[in-house]
Amino acid sequence: MHIAVEHLTKRFGSVCANDRLTVSFAAGQIHGVLGENGAGKSTLMKLLSGYIQPDEGRIVFNDMPRRLRGPGDALAAGVGMVQQEPLDIPAFTVLENLLCAAPPGIFRSRRAAQTALLELAGRLGFPVDPAARLDQLTIGQRQQVEIMRLLLCGAQVLILDEPTTGITAAQARALFAALRQIAAEGRTVLFVSHKLEEVAELCHTVTVLRNGQVVPPGQLPMPQPQEYLLVLMFGESGAAPPIYRPLPAIDAPPVWELRNITVRSGALHLVELNHRFPAGRIIGLAGLDGSGQQVLLRLLAGQQAPDRGQVLVNGRDLTGAGALAFRQAGVEYLPADRLHDGMIGALSLADHFALLQRDGLLVDRRRAEELARQAIADYQIKATPVTPIASLSGGNQQRAMLALIPPTACGILAEQPTRGLDVASARAIWSRLQARRDDGCCIIFSSPDLDEIMEYSDEVIVCFAGRIGPPIPRALLSASRLAELIGGVGFDALVNVAR
């Protein structure tokens, strides 16, 4: 099926995620869709598969304009999307999951469905056990099941969102072979990624998104020179020479020390972690979603205990002591979802300062309001001390969260500290964090935005498929090299050199 979008626009608040996109994808080919995180790839794919609806513009399947009110409409029209975490039912078996809400008339019986599944699995080279429960399978296996389900339900267009995240190399090879087979049978495959190698290996065409627009307008045939694609993805600045900032030598003991850590979280299995995180540094964690950054942050915040090994904070062994003990030792954790687990939406900034008071029977409201007023002035928060946090803008919430870090904190863990913020707010947040670093804090942050990592980190740690790389001084790193590393290019060599 041939699919096209015309002047497609989608806004989230003030952010224009897709800005008058016009592009088309021919049948029987694999189309790469490249772009850094936040470039608008996911939005476009969700629009195509009916999860969200466009503000303007239209979607055209085989020259017929379509209004997709939900993913059911899209699948009925022949478009199926495989999410990063497949939208299946973990408590079901593979066969039950296939039969659940399948379009009427497709499978006459359980047995027919099983035969069709096994036949397709054989054709695509996916080993599958129809009676296995999905929650016993790996992400890679569930992804295979989801691909087969969509095809059996009549998908002519298959959209895969960062499909190689969280799966093994062997599974990726099997996936690529299957996708080639699917395209050869005349179907359309949209392969969303920011791993250049994969797109180069697999795709017939490539579409590069940047800031919600296609650059240059229209599709490009593959192959293309890698450097050219990198410039398209990250802009000219991405290729600019790095500004050299020498790191001061530090004698102070490390804020965190990990000794022989082994930890398992979901499908990720981190082994043999030995790291020291010194004071007075900003360390950026780069990597695709789910490559291990979150696990590392949770480990350092005390929210997850390691299976083996020790976690030391300022030289004290806090292994398994719980998040409260880490916090008392000076570790502050800033979650990405500010209102879900960062702050309490219904309470005001003054209430939050009051919550931080540690002694006295009564709330010292005057003191709390004084601190709140102080913070509002210092951090330029647009609020009064008694405004509920939930009614602040994202940038102001983030500033409030920073203002609430106690002065005694020595280690700050920030998950996507500028998520959803405009440029000015992001810059303001960073000047605060840099000030804390200069006071001797160790700041570790994760961000999907490589520009942010390149701009603000003193050292960069790359996470790839559950492996944590050695810290690389920012001065020795270029944007293109970082983009390669998070895609796994040269990662092994990096780890070996460090050894």
Add this chain to the structure above:
Amino acid sequence: MDQLWIDLAAVLAAAAPLVIAAMGETLSERAGVINLSLDGTMLLAAMTGFAVALTTGNLLLGFAAAALVGAAIAAVLGLFSLTLGQSQTAVGFVLALLCTDLSSFLGAPFVRVPGPAVPFTPIPALADVPVLGTLFFRHDPVIYASFLIIPATAYLLYGTRLGLIVRALGERPAAVYARGIDVIRWRYAMLITGGALVGIAGAAFSLDLKQGWSYRHTFGAGWIVLAIVIFGGWRPWRVALGCYLFAVLEIVATRSQSALPNFPTQIIQVAPFVLMIFVLALVNLASSPAAMRRAATLPQIWQRPLLGAINRLRATAPAALGQPFERP
């Protein structure tokens, strides 16, 4: 020996309303909605069913009215929680109290009025089969219905495409939505179907098991059913077993009244519910991660049967039970 079979038949009969209500609640909880109003719903439906059957002289109309009441209360719960986004717990609880009082108020003219009852209808030929006849074929239609509804519910949930959707609604509604199903509408449908069954269960009290109507006629049966559904791990056969165990305990309590003249046996009447919560807590404790870790240190010979037993007993709630649905 014969007495034993007669006693067992009495247990099967006494559990009938519980079974019907529990199957209804299992359906709606499997679809992800807790109907906490059960106790009030059963009372109001019992009263309505009795009043309608009495005034019209038609038992079927009585049951239909009771089903309608149950469905209507479920629809109100759906409107307030699924559509208007209020907590299922809060709305369900308030409805439980409100409907209880409504039943007392509207039912006042019918208290202890003699009325129609479902007639005893042994099934010809089958009723004379030794043992089986006594157990299963010497009852009335409501009790036969309670026998049939268990395999029917199990078949619906585990044997049909519809059941796959219902279970998926309670496990991962986002996945059902991705398959083009209207989650809210389907949850309404299951909630209302379940509510209608609960209503019928209420009428089974007033038109059959405890014929007539009086103040708080069903004695907390709704709360008991809610606990039994959890106890039964949301699986129809196990839930039904829970209902029958409960009926056994109840009958033991009544019987022991004459056997132990000096012991205040009223206490035994509260025991079933307490026992059920106690067992539930024990099972949960045994399947907690800490207990599993400890079990892993035991010698191999003990480990396998122990873990097997725990796994069999463990009841996992539908993953999305009680949570509002938000589009992915």
Add this chain to the structure above:
Amino acid sequence: MRTDRLKLVASLTRPVLALVAAFALTTLALLSTGVSPLEAYRLVLFGAFSTPVRLSDMIMLAAPLLLCAVGLSITFAGGLYNLGVEGQMIAGAIAAMVPLRLWPDWPPLLLWLLSGLSGATGGVVWALLIGALRQYANVSEIFAGLGMNFLASGLALYMVLGPWRRQTSASLSGTDLLPRDLWLPTIDRLRLAPAAPLIALLALAVVWWALTKTRWGLEVRAVGLNPAAAGRLGVAAARRMAETLAACGALAGIAGMLQVVAVHHALIPNISSGIGLLGLLVALLARADPRWLLPIAVAFASFTVGSIQLPLTLGIDSAIAGVLQGALVLFALVARARVR
């Protein structure tokens, strides 16, 4: 200006609509019985204020009701549905009987103190068992609470029919009456023990103060609103939840003690009379804002007391008070719904 006024109108419309809907439902129920709704409302709404005796009956109902509702506003602030309040009240009543029966000759003042202390302890134990079931055995506080309610009423039955049965013969109507000098001082003609409402008001003041002024109260509210974020900000969330249960248990226990020494003057099987669950309605309606508890508790108590005359004067059942109470809370919940 204009939008402000519109907002004000909008904010008033919803509660008014809820009120109208609640009365509409109740009126419908009344009409079905054929009596004049106006006559019935006159009794339900104002009947409690018609004679001094009824007024004092209302006060003696409002006191334990307020105590339970105040306790429940703590657990609601902490994000818990404490359906076990009924059992905590019964446990409190049983525990409160213990010193009264053990040492009936001790000075009454000391005995009341001991009895109150013992009642509060009984409630706390019952509540903490729920907390333990929730924390360690993963049983939701709703069903743990219901189970503990059944257990408590079983225990009350056992005490009434067993160890504490009447000297003449065991009776479901309760234990022997307490010696007259152990009754909380009562104004005879009115059946009014002034200490009871005073204790309830004191509890309201203390809890209002604790929830709004103390660090503990702030932490409890933070845990109730968002346990994850409260934990991140350094609050011991699980501990605070257990403490709210204990606090509610203590207040419900004292309510149970008042039922014994100030109302029934004996232990009866139905010593809690559904006051705990009615307290849940009060607390739900007040939305954990202590300022609303007193007026709502008084209103609900007066509905209940006023409706007692209905069967005699109009020949209809008194449960209409419960219908009105439930409908008010139900529609108030909707009035708070955000429209999507």
